[in-house]
Amino acid sequence: MERKEALPLRKLYYDPSSIGRLVYPHAVWRSRRGILLTFDDGPDPASTPEILSLLERKGISAVFFCTGANLLKSPEVARETLNRGHTLGIHGYDHRNMLIMKKADILGQISRTGEVFRDIGIEQPKYFRPPFGLISPFMIGSLQKFGVQTVLWSMLTCDYLNDSNIVKFSIRNYLNLESLVVFHDRPSNLETTLSGIDYLTETAAVKKIKIGIPAECLN
Numbered sequence: 295m296e297r298k299e300a301l302p303l304r305k306l307y308y309d310p311s312s313i314g315r316l317v318y319p320h321a322v323w324r325s326r327r328g329i330l331l332t333f334d335d336g337p338d339p340a341s342t343p344e345i346l347s348l349l350e351r352k353g354i355s356a357v358f359f360c361t362g363a364n365l366l367k368s369p370e371v372a373r374e375t376l377n378r379g380h381t382l383g384i385h386g387y388d389h390r391n392m393l394i395m396k397k398a399d400i401l402g403q404i405s406r407t408g409e410v411f412r413d414i415g416i417e418q419p420k421y422f423r424p425p426f427g428l429i430s431p432f433m434i435g436s437l438q439k440f441g442v443q444t445v446l447w448s449m450l451t452c453d454y455l456n457d458s459n460i461v462k463f464s465i466r467n468y469l470n471l472e473s474l475v476v477f478h479d480r481p482s483n484l485e486t487t488l489s490g491i492d493y494l495t496e497t498a499a500v501k502k503i504k505i506g507i508p509a510e511c512l513n
C-alpha cells in the first residue's frame with residue numbers, strides 16, 4: 295500500500311537532523327559528500343555477507359556499526375567486511391539504551407567493544423553510534439575527547455519494521471545529497487534491507503545524487 299504525504303511529525307521521525315542538530319551539535323548528522331549508507335547491529339553470518347555481496351556488485355562502500363557481543367560471535371564476518379573496503383564502527387557492547395546510563399558505564403561499553411576489535415586483530419574504530427541513537431547530549435562532547443566520534447543519521451529507512459513499503463516511502467521522500475542513511479544487517483529484515491538498497495540506488499540514479507565513500511562523507 296502506498297503511503298500518503300508525510301506529516302510534519304512523521305518527517306521528524308524519518309529525517310530528524312534539523313531538531314537533532316540543536317540537541318546534539320557535536321554529533322555527525324549529515325553526510326558531507328554524497329549519500330552515505332550505514333548498517334547497524336551486526337556482524338551476523340546470516341545477513342551481513344549477503345549485504346556485502348550486494349554492495350560489492352553496486353560498487354558501494356559503507357559503515358557497519360557492530361556490537362561487541364556480535365563481534366565475539368562472528369569475528370570472521372567483521373574481518374571480511376573490512377577486507378572488502380568498508381569502515382567499521384562501535385554500536386555498544388550489548389545494545390543497551392545509553393540515554394540515562396552513567397558515564398563510566400558508557401565508556402565501559404565502548405572500551406569493552408574496542409577490546410574485542412583489538413582481540414580479533416582490528417584497530418579500534420573511531421566512529422560510534424549509540425544503540426537506538428539514544429545518549430545524553432553532554433556525553434558526545436566527552437567522547438570526542440577520547441577520540442570517539444558519534445555518528446547519528448539524517449534518514450531512517452525503518453527497515454527493522456520489515457515492511458518494504460515503509461522503506462520505499464522514506465527513501466522516496468527524504469533521500470538527498472547529504473543523506474546519512476541507516477539500515478540494519480539483521481537476519482530478521484534481510485530481504486527488506488536488500489530490496490531497500492536496490493530502491494535507494496535506483497532513486498539516487500534518478501535524482502542524480504552520488505553515493506559517497508565513508509572517509510569523505512564523515513570527514
Ligand SMILES: [Zn+2]
Nearest residue numbers: 334335425426
Ligand atoms: Zn542498533
